[in-house]
Every structure is written in structure tokens, then in C-alpha cells.
Amino acid sequence: MxxxxxxxxxxxxxxxxxxxxxxxxxxxxxxxxxxxxxxxxxxxxxxxxxxxxxxxxLASLPKERPGTTSTIAAAGGRIRRRGAWRVPRVLKAGSAYGRVRLDLSRAIIDHPVVDIELHLGTGGARITVPRDAVVDVEGLHTGWKELRYKALRRSRPGGPKIRISGTMGFGRLKIRHAWR
Structure with a gap:
């Protein structure tokens, strides 16, 4: 005991x-x-x-710098981030009916670990991660459809770790590594 x-x-x-x-x-x-x-x-x-x-x-230290957590929410419609956008340490994306498209392949990632928290109703999500990223989906709960992700057999060391958590209602999450 x-x-x-x-x-x-x-x-x-x-x-x-x-x-x-x-x-x-x-x-x-x-x-x-x-x-x-x-x-x-x-x-x-x-x-x-x-x-x-x-x-x-770490007692008495601030949890995170201001601005290291961002929330994107939409009742319907599409949430899309692509190109050279700065990825926060924690990104929360929520949508009741819309789709989420996050392309991190050309994004500026300043943190060794990035947490993406998804809360989706009926819409699906597609996330493109850098080629050398390590993806962890242990914290993700899917409802209707299974997750589609095939980890790379060989990844180069030094890439960011992308931890994806949250809940997916009736949509599907597809994760893929960028070609370059």
C-alpha cells in the first residue's frame, strides 16, 4: 500500500x-x-x-510566459493555419461543426514540446507536422471515427515533440508528416 x-x-x-x-x-x-x-x-x-x-x-515561478497559450474557436466554418505562422507552446482549437486544418510544416516552432488540444464536435481535423517531429496522441479521445496516423519509421533527431490531446466527436483526425 x-x-x-x-x-x-x-x-x-x-x-x-x-x-x-x-x-x-x-x-x-x-x-x-x-x-x-x-x-x-x-x-x-x-x-x-x-x-x-x-x-x-519550480515553486513560485510563473507557469508560462504570457502569449504561450493560444485559443482558436469557431462554432461553424473552418479553422486554418498554414505557412510561416508562430506556433504557441499550447494551442487550443475548438469547433462545434467546422473543420480544423493545422499545417506546421513551415511554421516557426520555438518550443521543444508543443501541446495541441482539440475539442471538436462533428468536424474533422487534419494536422501536418514537420518531417522530424515526434507525435504523441495518447491524450486524444475519439468518438465516432478512429485516428489516422502512421508514425515515421526513422525520424531525424532534434525535431519538436507534438502532443495532441482532447476530444473528437464525430469527425476524424488525420495526422501526416511533411515531405520535406
């Missing part, structure tokens, strides 16, 4: 550590913490083994 003091999610993954390091760098760049405090917290983040240890190293 677990004791109440044990961390419920004991293992950290590299994405958690990377996000924590980014928050530290942003706080230091915004002069919210001193150089000495940055060094101390950096050491704690790099040696943390549990989520609890990581959280204590």
Missing part, C-alpha cells in the same frame, strides 16, 4: 525536465530570479527524480 507521502507519478521523462528547464530560463531572462537562484534551481531540476522534486524546484 502506498504511503500518502509518496509521489503519485514517480518517474520523470525528458519532456518534463525540458519544460522545467525552459521555465527556469524564461524566469532568469525576465529577471524574476537571480543568477545564484538560477544555479541552485538548475541543479535541483537536473537531479530531480520525481514530479514532486521537480515541482519544488
Amino acid at each position: 502506498d504511503s500518502p507521502s509518496e509521489d503519485p507519478l514517480p518517474l520523470l521523462d525528458e519532456d518534463d525536465r525540458e519544460a522545467a528547464l525552459q521555465r527556469l530560463q524564461e524566469a532568469y531572462a525576465d529577471e524574476r530570479i537571480s543568477h545564484e537562484e538560477m544555479d541552485e534551481r538548475l541543479d535541483r531540476v537536473l537531479t530531480a527524480k520525481t514530479h514532486g522534486e521537480l515541482a519544488s524546484a
Whole structure:
């Protein structure tokens, strides 16, 4: 039986550590913490083994920079982003009846991990990710139709991780990697 003091999610993954390091760098760049405090917290983040240890190293830091979360919503119609658009750290897209088309192949992605949260009713979605991206769809719940995604067998290292979560009602989500 677990004791109440044990961390419920004991293992950290590299994405958690990377996000924590980014928050530290942003706080230091915004002069919210001193150089000495940055060094101390950096050491704690790099040696943390549990989520609890990581959280204590980040205590009192702002969650994210303003502007790192964007929401796009439409009752009907189409939501479309393509070309050289700047992808926020967290992108929330919601539509009751319309379609969502997100093309990240030429987008400016400043973050190592991008979370895309979809909340769609009857419309479908198509997401094109960069060729070297790693896609995680574990947090996505589909209702009527199954997800269409075939992971690349070999991807180049260094690409962003795209985590897709949320709910799909009656539409289908299609994810593909860009050709170049």
C-alpha cells in the first residue's frame, strides 16, 4: 500500500525536465530570479527524480510566459493555419461543426514540446507536422471515427515533440508528416 507521502507519478521523462528547464530560463531572462537562484534551481531540476522534486524546484515561478497559450474557436466554418505562422507552446482549437486544418510544416516552432488540444464536435481535423517531429496522441479521445496516423519509421533527431490531446466527436483526425 502506498504511503500518502509518496509521489503519485514517480518517474520523470525528458519532456518534463525540458519544460522545467525552459521555465527556469524564461524566469532568469525576465529577471524574476537571480543568477545564484538560477544555479541552485538548475541543479535541483537536473537531479530531480520525481514530479514532486521537480515541482519544488519550480515553486513560485510563473507557469508560462504570457502569449504561450493560444485559443482558436469557431462554432461553424473552418479553422486554418498554414505557412510561416508562430506556433504557441499550447494551442487550443475548438469547433462545434467546422473543420480544423493545422499545417506546421513551415511554421516557426520555438518550443521543444508543443501541446495541441482539440475539442471538436462533428468536424474533422487534419494536422501536418514537420518531417522530424515526434507525435504523441495518447491524450486524444475519439468518438465516432478512429485516428489516422502512421508514425515515421526513422525520424531525424532534434525535431519538436507534438502532443495532441482532447476530444473528437464525430469527425476524424488525420495526422501526416511533411515531405520535406
